[in-house]
Amino acid sequence: MLKDFTKGIIKENPVFIIVLGLCPALGVSTKVVNSIGMGAGVIFVLLGSNIFVSLLKDFIPEKIRIPSYIVIIASFVTVVEMVMEAFIPALYDSLGVFVPLIVVNCIILGRAEAFANKNTVKSSILDALGMGIGFTLALMLISLVREVFGLGTITLFPIGNFSGVIEIPGISNAPVRVFGLAAGALLVMGFLKALFNWVGELRRVK
Amino acid sequence: MKEIFKTGAKLAVICAVAAISLGIVNAVTDPIIIAARAARLNAALQKLSLGFEIGELVAVDDGSAVTGYYPLTDAGNIIAYIIKVIGAGYADDLNLLSAISIKGKILSAVLMENSETPGLGKEAENASYMEMFTGKGDGSVIPFRKSQLEHDDADSITGASITFIGIGKALNKASEFAINLGGM
Numbered sequence: 143m144l145k146d147f148t149k150g151i152i153k154e155n156p157v158f159i160i161v162l163g164l165c166p167a168l169g170v171s172t173k174v175v176n177s178i179g180m181g182a183g184v185i186f187v188l189l190g191s192n193i194f195v196s197l198l199k200d201f202i203p204e205k206i207r208i209p210s211y212i213v214i215i216a217s218f219v220t221v222v223e224m225v226m227e228a229f230i231p232a233l234y235d236s237l238g239v240f241v242p243l244i245v246v247n248c249i250i251l252g253r254a255e256a257f258a259n260k261n262t263v264k265s266s267i268l269d270a271l272g273m274g275i276g277f278t279l280a281l282m283l284i285s286l287v288r289e290v291f292g293l294g295t296i297t298l299f300p301i302g303n304f305s306g307v308i309e310i311p312g313i314s315n316a317p318v319r320v321f322g323l324a325a326g327a328l329l330v331m332g333f334l335k336a337l338f339n340w341v342g343e344l345r346r347v348k
Numbered sequence: 349m350k351e352i353f354k355t356g357a358k359l360a361v362i363c364a365v366a367a368i369s370l371g372i373v374n375a376v377t378d379p380i381i382i383a384a385r386a387a388r389l390n391a392a393l394q395k396l397s398l399g400f401e402i403g404e405l406v407a408v409d410d411g412s413a414v415t416g417y418y419p420l421t422d423a424g425n426i427i428a429y430i431i432k433v434i435g436a437g438y439a440d441d442l443n444l445l446s447a448i449s450i451k452g453k454i455l456s457a458v459l460m461e462n463s464e465t466p467g468l469g470k471e472a473e474n475a476s477y478m479e480m481f482t483g484k485g486d487g488s489v490i491p492f493r494k495s496q497l498e499h500d501d502a503d504s505i506t507g508a509s510i511t512f513i514g515i516g517k518a519l520n521k522a523s524e525f526a527i528n529l530g531g532m
Contacts, residue, residue, distance in 0.1 A: 169465070202362070203355045210362050217366040221373050228377035231384055235473070323468075323507045 146265045150272030156249045157280035157331075158338040163249040166240050167277070168327035171285035173297045175306070179233040180240060181278025183222050185271065187244050188253060190218040192270035195258040202259075211254045212245070219244045249277060280334075287330050292321030392458050393418065396430050396447040405432075413521045417529070420447065428455060429526050435518030438510040439463040442472075444518055448526040453486035454519055469511035471504075481516070485523040492516025 156162050163184075170176040194214045195202075202210045223241045226234040234241070244250065253273055258266040289296055294314030300306035320326045393402055403419035403426075418430040428449045435442035442464070446457035457478045464470045471477055480501050484490040492513055494502050505512040 172468070198362075201358065203358060206355055206359050209359060213359075213362050213366050217370055220370055224373050224377040224381070228380040228384070231388075235470075319503070319506060 143265065143268065146261075146268040147272040150269065150274070150276035151279065152276070154273075155276045155280055155338070156252075156273050157277060157284075158335055159342075160249075160252070161335075162252050163247045163277065164331070166243050166247055167281055167284065168324070168331060169243075170240050171281050171288055171327060172292070172322055173289050174282060174285045175233075175297045175299060177278065177281035177285040178299075179230075181274065181281055183219075183226070183241060183244055184247065184249070184277050185274030186222055187215065187218045187247075188250050188270040188274045189267065190221075191215045191250055191254055192258040192266040193263060195254040196261060196263045196266035199259045207255075207259065208251075211251060215250050215254070216245050249273060283334060284327070284330055287334070288321045288326055291318045292323075292326060293317050389460070392445055392460065393430060396445055396456050396458065398428075398447065398455060400427065402430065408525075412525075413518055414525045417525075426450065429529060431522040431525060433518045433522040433525075435514035436510075437462055437464055437514050438469050438508070439465070442511065442514050442518065444515065444522070446519055446522050448523055449486065450526060450530055451486040452523040452527040454481050454484050454490060454523060456482055457515075457519060459515065464508070464511050468508040471508065472511050472515060477504075481519055485519075490516060490520050490523055492520055 150156065152159075154160060157164065157167050166180060166184075170180045191211070191214050195211055198210070198214075219242060222244070223234075226241065253269060257269045261269070286296065290310060290313065294310050294312075294317040296308040296310070298306050298308070318326075321330065397420055400420040400422050403421060405416050405418050407416045408414050413435065414431055414433050416432040419426045420428040420430060428447055430445055430447050433444050433446060435444060440463040442462045443460040444457060445460055447455040449455055458475070459472045459477075462469070462473075464472065480497060481490060489496055491497050493516070494505070494509060494512070497505070
């Protein structure tokens, strides 16, 4: 049972191993704070869609399962979008076009199709949490590398006197801007994927 | 035949339930969103007004980029305008508010609603971004090409040139508009 949860974090990490949902992953990963926000949105939508797909697996006929899943996912995304705009407008502004894009994030449809429609609600919840957290951690890792090298900062949430931005001396006045651009996203993704493959290989040899 | 109706009915039920729940969420969040937008507009206007009195919004509907303006008055005399202008962004419109003197000088500007890419075009929302434009106009060129920028500024817009060009052109139009309005 616990395996349903832990597999999403490293062994079947949605970004580095299954390689799903790359479009939003690379798009928002310019700052750490964006990754956290996007990750939270994906966890919520994934949790909602997995629960409902699992609950309705006997109700939804085989022929119309894809449209039904899309309706369920799109509803959750719209809820996220409205709630985010109402209660966390700053995050809503910075995530911009990527929130509606959660609808077409392959991870969510992928988990509905590959896991939730064959398993119990309880396993589906664990799967959603594991995959969602795995996605968030992967995004945070990519954005940490990109932000540190590309901007020379680490941006988190502002709390009290802390502005939320940590400047890294030595890099922040002469950053390697390519890391912040699309090319940098692909480069960082490629190197991290190679790292994950290497670690996976080492484990197999053992 | 029966099978098709049954399948269709199930899909309809799913859609109906989804629509109803979205309606409920919308009813709860909509007033909050509208209030937040109004508050944001007000805060932006206050900041742009530089302490002068803000007049009533005058809507402009001549098909140009300028959609309206608020006169700024000092002891009854119009000294500047806050101009609402729309620029062409990378994704969708760039809604700008800019305080411009009656001679066409950009006093300050702020980017409101937009759909630019986070980390690239979205950077234009930062107050420091607009420093490239403030003080320009009325004799000097309001930049809308990379070659018109200082080296450092040109570097900082890399990856978001379209946003920069959109803002630059919109501010140029707003500046002309302010000159045409004059002191009235």
